[in-house]
Amino acid sequence: MSARDVVIIGVGQLRNNRERDLAQAAEPLDLIERAARASADDAGIGVDHLARVDAVAAVQIVSWSYADDAKAVADRLGATGARCVTSGAGGHQPVEMLTRLAEQVAAGEADLALLCGGEAQSSLELFQRAEADIPWSREPGGPGKFSRDVGGSERMWDLGLVGPIRIYPLFENRLRYELGQSFAQAQEWSARMYSEFSAVAARNDAAWHPTPRTPDEIAAVGPKNRMICFPYPLLMNATAKVDQAAAILVASAEEADRLGVPESKRIHLWSAASDRDCEDVLERPAFGASAGLAKALDQALDGAGLAAGDVDVLDLYSCFPVVPKLAALHLKVTDRPLSATGGLTSFGGAHNNYSSHALVAVTRELRRTGGTGLVYANGEYVTRHSVVVLSGRARPEGFVSAAATGEPETVTVVDDYTGEAVVETFTVEYDREANPARGYVVASLPGGRRTGVRVSKKDTYTLGELVREDTEPIGRRGRITESGGRRTFALEGSA
DSSP states (O other): OOOOOEEEEEEEEEEOOTTOOGGGOOOHHHHHHHHHHHHHHHHTSOGGGGGGOSEEEEOOOSSEEESOHHHHHHHHHTOTTOEEEEOOSSTTHHHHHHHHHHHHHHTTSOSEEEEEEEEEHHHHHHHHHHTOOOOSOOSEEEEOOOSGGGOOOHHHHHHTOOSHHHHHHHHHHHHHHHHTOOHHHHHHHHHHHHHHHHHHHTTOTTOSSOOOOOHHHHHOOBTTBOEEETTEEGGGSOOOOOEEEEEEEEEEHHHHHHHTOOGGGOEEEEEEEEEEOOSOGGGOSOSSOOHHHHHHHHHHHHHHTOOGGGOOEEEEOOSSTHHHHHHHHHHTOTTSOOOSSOIIIIIOOOGGGHHHHHHHHHHHHHHHHOSEEEEEEEETTTTEEEEEEEESSOOTTOOEEEOOOSOOOOOOBOSSOOEEEEEEEEEEEEOTTSOEEEEEEEEEOGGGOEEEEEEOTTOHHHHHHHTOSSSOOTTOEEEEEEETTEEEEEETTOO
């Protein structure tokens, strides 16, 4: 257990080109440099001190490719001697990278470190639609890193059960069932929570959609809020087409003293923890809970010597409503504000980098009010979990961290099963004409086994029954058949 105090001394963030003007477009590296300079200004140390940074951790940039994101940032800042690391994919990475930097500072391996990330997805697509040359760094340069490193197994890819829009609804629908909620009750909770997030985003200087929305606006399905994958309309999905960047300066308390950073600017890192669930979503023991999420939250709080009720400021990851629901239910904090940032729909979900902005928001709030804060970041498909506890007060024990141990639990999945099956959870994807286009069912099989299977677009009965709002399809029986090498599921009663 280290006695070296680790502090956040400066934070910076920005939103760029909300007006969607090609003349204002800037590449991610430009945005990150601006955010880093803002973090130095915020610390009151002057931007020239950025050249003295010992370590740079960059959250993987998705919208544009660089040979080495972190090194590109360090070179821009003149920090040629810094140790550089670029994260992998996943929304957990900002907190995970902050943890790695804090461990280095706590161990005396670094005195001043920078966490940063940024995206320019909105401007990139503006150039592409205009068929205009993109005047961004081209060494190696190019559109970003969308690939299978976003997570999932070969089984999931073969089934087509990949992409956040298709997977998170599986958790939402099962959680609703396990809580005994009606469709209307579950949607009301989601809409009310996201409405509260939108009000927070309206006060955030870097928010992409700084306009408060009512619960009715968020819940009502229509031309401007079409259903994406049941039960989530557009306004319950993360907004990835944003130009945003954030930077966080981390230092030892001794370095903060040398730099003259006042106590009022310092936010102390108390503890951090990470854990994971199994990569294959179909092998998860449950869809109404996450063991990795629970363990990461518990370990971070235990490391800080706190109970959930002791935490004053929260930001729980919110790419889709089920994630903050799962975290809030575990922490037993469903009756209090869950985001200091504004959420990935209203504030903006800059691919992997949202939680860097959450760290900015929680730091600012703790400077204003004191107390303690917690940031929970989620990666892939409720798969990777990283948590950090921060405070306006120093902690004699210094910073501590804990990582996952052991393998996540799994259940047996059968890929070639045909016969009777029971709906365990599901989603239905809609096309742009607001029609059900395809369905995905996770089905329980005899003997405690499970399978994943699609629903044919031609099976309008099954698709229609799955998305009925007045009945619960989970628990209903059906049959899996195979034709032409493709298995499909149909509810009892389907022609």
